[in-house]
Amino acid sequence: NAGVTQTPKFRILKIGQSMTLQCTQDMNHNYMYWYRQDPGMGLKLIYYSVGAGITDKGEVPNGYNVSRSTTEDFPLRLELAAPSQTSVYFCASTHDPGQGGGYTFGSGTRLTVV
Amino acid sequence: KQEVTQIPAALSVPEGENLVLNCSFTDSAIYNLQWFRQDPGKGLTSLLLIQSSQREQTSGRLNASLDKSSGRSTLYIAASQPGDSATYLCAVRPDSNYQLIWGAGTKLIIKP
Numbered sequence: 001n002a003g004v005t006q007t008p009k010f011r012i013l014k015i016g017q018s019m020t021l022q023c024t025q026d027m028n029h030n031y032m033y034w035y036r037q038d039p040g041m042g043l044k045l046i047y048y049s050v051g052a053g054i055t056d057k058g059e060v061p062n063g064y065n066v067s068r069s070t071t072e073d074f075p076l077r078l079e080l081a082a083p084s085q086t087s088v089y090f091c092a093s094t095h096d097p098g099q100g101g102g103y104t105f106g107s108g109t110r111l112t113v114v
Numbered sequence: 115k116q117e118v119t120q121i122p123a124a125l126s127v128p129e130g131e132n133l134v135l136n137c138s139f140t141d142s143a144i145y146n147l148q149w150f151r152q153d154p155g156k157g158l159t160s161l162l163l164i165q166s167s168q169r170e171q172t173s174g175r176l177n178a179s180l181d182k183s184s185g186r187s188t189l190y191i192a193a194s195q196p197g198d199s200a201t202y203l204c205a206v207r208p209d210s211n212y213q214l215i216w217g218a219g220t221k222l223i224i225k226p
Contacts, residue, residue, distance in 0.1 A: 042216030097212045105157030
């Protein structure tokens, strides 16, 4: 099925550990985004990419890194996990952000840092 | 700095009622505004997009309006059904960039 696939769905990390959240889309979308959603809050943009090889910081990039070597993949890396990074992470993609309605979201990764 | 607010945070109504969800934003320099639906454990689904030059958009039982000058949007749901139970989020795209600024959402419960 076409869409945005995120793995894993759930993960528990210990403080200081590292991990990569995977995101893959098969719609040939140029624009991809990583958001985090804390309980009772709106989504906050971590990083985004407007095409392969191009990434930029969003509102809350500290503690995270991204890469975009292909159109399909946009992994999010946590280098030294901290309790403040406990959240639900969503990856999204769109062909044209000006059209908006084309945003497709993954089902999310629920991360707990203990 | 653009801020998006959704009130109420939660709403519970009987099935069949018409209802209105509210979204307000502080900076009228927006490119578009979108309404999304979020179901527990799932991603977000885009419902309606209103460009800054538009006043409203309709899809089935849903109607979204936009008043840029007052910084407000409403999502009207007609003849509500239990399947409409979800969290509804609005997001604003500023004129200046590709980012979306999100409200915290309204959790809607439709009682059978």
